[in-house]
Amino acid sequence: MSEAEPMADEFDTVAWWTATAVAELGQDHALPAACRGSGSPAGLDWLGASLGLAPGTRLLDSGAGVGGPAEYAARSFGVRPVLAEPMEGACRAASRLFDNPVVVADGLALPFPDEAFDAAWSLGVLCTIEDKRAYLAELRRAVVPGGAVGLLVYTRAVESLPDQPEGNHFPTRSELADDLRATGLTLVEETLLADLPETPEDWNQAAARVEDVIERRHRDDERWQRAQSQQETIVGLIRDELVVGVLVSCRRD
Ligand SMILES: C[S@@+](CC[C@H](N)C(=O)[O-])C[C@H]1O[C@@H](n2cnc3c(N)ncnc32)[C@H](O)[C@@H]1O
Numbered sequence: 001m002s003e004a005e006p007m008a009d010e011f012d013t014v015a016w017w018t019a020t021a022v023a024e025l026g027q028d029h030a031l032p033a034a035c036r037g038s039g040s041p042a043g044l045d046w047l048g049a050s051l052g053l054a055p056g057t058r059l060l061d062s063g064a065g066v067g068g069p070a071e072y073a074a075r076s077f078g079v080r081p082v083l084a085e086p087m088e089g090a091c092r093a094a095s096r097l098f099d100n101p102v103v104v105a106d107g108l109a110l111p112f113p114d115e116a117f118d119a120a121w122s123l124g125v126l127c128t129i130e131d132k133r134a135y136l137a138e139l140r141r142a143v144v145p146g147g148a149v150g151l152l153v154y155t156r157a158v159e160s161l162p163d164q165p166e167g168n169h170f171p172t173r174s175e176l177a178d179d180l181r182a183t184g185l186t187l188v189e190e191t192l193l194a195d196l197p198e199t200p201e202d203w204n205q206a207a208a209r210v211e212d213v214i215e216r217r218h219r220d221d222e223r224w225q226r227a228q229s230q231q232e233t234i235v236g237l238i239r240d241e242l243v244v245g246v247l248v249s250c251r252r253d
Helices: 004-025 027-034 041-051 068-077 088-097 132-142 173-182 201-218 222-239
Strands: 058-062 080-085 102-104 117-123 143-156 185-192 243-252
Touching: 004 027, 004 088, 004 201, 004 222, 027 068, 027 088, 027 201, 041 068, 041 117, 041 143, 041 185, 041 243, 058 068, 058 132, 068 080, 068 088, 068 117, 080 088, 088 102, 117 132, 132 143, 132 173, 132 185, 143 173, 173 185, 173 243, 201 222, 222 243
Parallel strands: 058 080, 058 117, 080 102, 117 143
Antiparallel strands: 143 243, 185 243
16 A cells, blocks of 8 residues: 555545534534644644734645634634645535635645745644655745744654554654754744643534544445544554654744
């Protein structure tokens, strides 16, 4: 099996199933279900405040997934988000769930002119990218000089991992710092996801109900089984603190 298949199961097929499950349960489930990859509301609040997001800010969300974080930023900070995401199923899901503009695009070759955005963020994506500097350079190119760039990065806290979800390339924190420096992004502040307030219980329950519907409908499908196994691997690495979520707020030099 190629490395791309488990990624497609999780980020394309299951992403689309998420939108159809929300349709069964109700639109009040959309935001929690569509933010599954991005940590927590507290993480998005911290990052949005640190990046200085404000009403009217043109925000690029690269690797936007099902679109929850961009919608959260629109509701909480009044930004005007644009979503870029390579998986067509995720893009269709984001368009079905929310009203924000979405483009099918690889973050390594963004289809936007230089300096098209005031700010950009990319959440839980960098660890899926091999050429991290090329990816960061595209984010930098897309924002105005002095513009804010935010990341959620799952970092490797040990030399080697006992188990590795396919298609992931977790950087160490020092590799991440080197990559930011090398691409002209100045670190403003950072925090560990684990140091922020926990996700509210009603939010977790809504997301879990969506996952239950997906499981009920698709548990016999090997694409669901592969995505589930990937998910369990990463959850185990985070629980054992071998992989650590870090929120990073930067400025374009
Ligand atoms: C863990 S999910 C996070 C989704 C979303 N940012 C969130 O926080 O909910 C990782 C996302 O990165 C996307 N991705 C993978 N390779 C990418 C690339 N080269 N450029 C942009 N996004 C990519 C995947 O399709 C997936 O949607």
